[in-house]
Amino acid sequence: MSDFQINPFYEAIIDGLMSEGYFVSDRFFSEAEVAVLRSNLLKKYDENNFKKSAIGNQSNEKIMDAIRGDFILWMDEAGADEAEKLYFDRINDFVQYLNRTCFLGIQDKEFHYALYPEGTFYKRHLDTFQNDSRRKLSMVCYLNDEDWQDNFGGELTIYKDENGRETEKNIVPKPGRMVIFESQVLEHEVKPVKQPRLSITGWLKTR
Numbered sequence: 001m002s003d004f005q006i007n008p009f010y011e012a013i014i015d016g017l018m019s020e021g022y023f024v025s026d027r028f029f030s031e032a033e034v035a036v037l038r039s040n041l042l043k044k045y046d047e048n049n050f051k052k053s054a055i056g057n058q059s060n061e062k063i064m065d066a067i068r069g070d071f072i073l074w075m076d077e078a079g080a081d082e083a084e085k086l087y088f089d090r091i092n093d094f095v096q097y098l099n100r101t102c103f104l105g106i107q108d109k110e111f112h113y114a115l116y117p118e119g120t121f122y123k124r125h126l127d128t129f130q131n132d133s134r135r136k137l138s139m140v141c142y143l144n145d146e147d148w149q150d151n152f153g154g155e156l157t158i159y160k161d162e163n164g165r166e167t168e169k170n171i172v173p174k175p176g177r178m179v180i181f182e183s184q185v186l187e188h189e190v191k192p193v194k195q196p197r198l199s200i201t202g203w204l205k206t207r
């Protein structure tokens, strides 16, 4: 641990996670990095690599437009292109810091691109499957256009219990914004979008 350096940015994220269960950062990636990640997503979407998302995992997978309407593409770290390497380098740095300073025991991760076409949404849910509780932290990074407007919809609504009363936190999917939250604790939803909505979404997991 001799080379360990406190990282104030990561410390702020961890403080937020511990006190609120979630944290919103507008500087996890730089503007230039967001532009690279965004054009990479669009390229892969144009190449028809995205598939309609499904509910559940493996055996109980079903397509249900009434619950979720996004198109996704899983990212493969082993075969990562330049933009994806940039993404995973930063995520891995964060994971390493978490594992040195917290007791989450992150051993695994999974990330996918997501595109919500106009009119789609993702109803209120928890990011853990009935038969799999390894997901600990959810991370959503928005790759929308620079001129994304508040009235384009697609807010991420996080439902929280505050002193026994349910509150709603509405987060606008501004480009470059990263939202990190406790996968097993916080129910959330994606409000209907009025413009295509782009993101990379993923989970840090225990083994």
Ligand code: OGA
Residues within 6 Å of the ligand: 122, 127, 140, 155, 156, 188, 189, 190, 199, 201
């Ligand atoms: C999800 C999800 C939130 C968002 O993919 O599970 O809740 O803001 N995404 O895209």
Ligand code: MN
Residues within 6 Å of the ligand: 125, 126, 127, 188
């Ligand atoms: Mn979710």
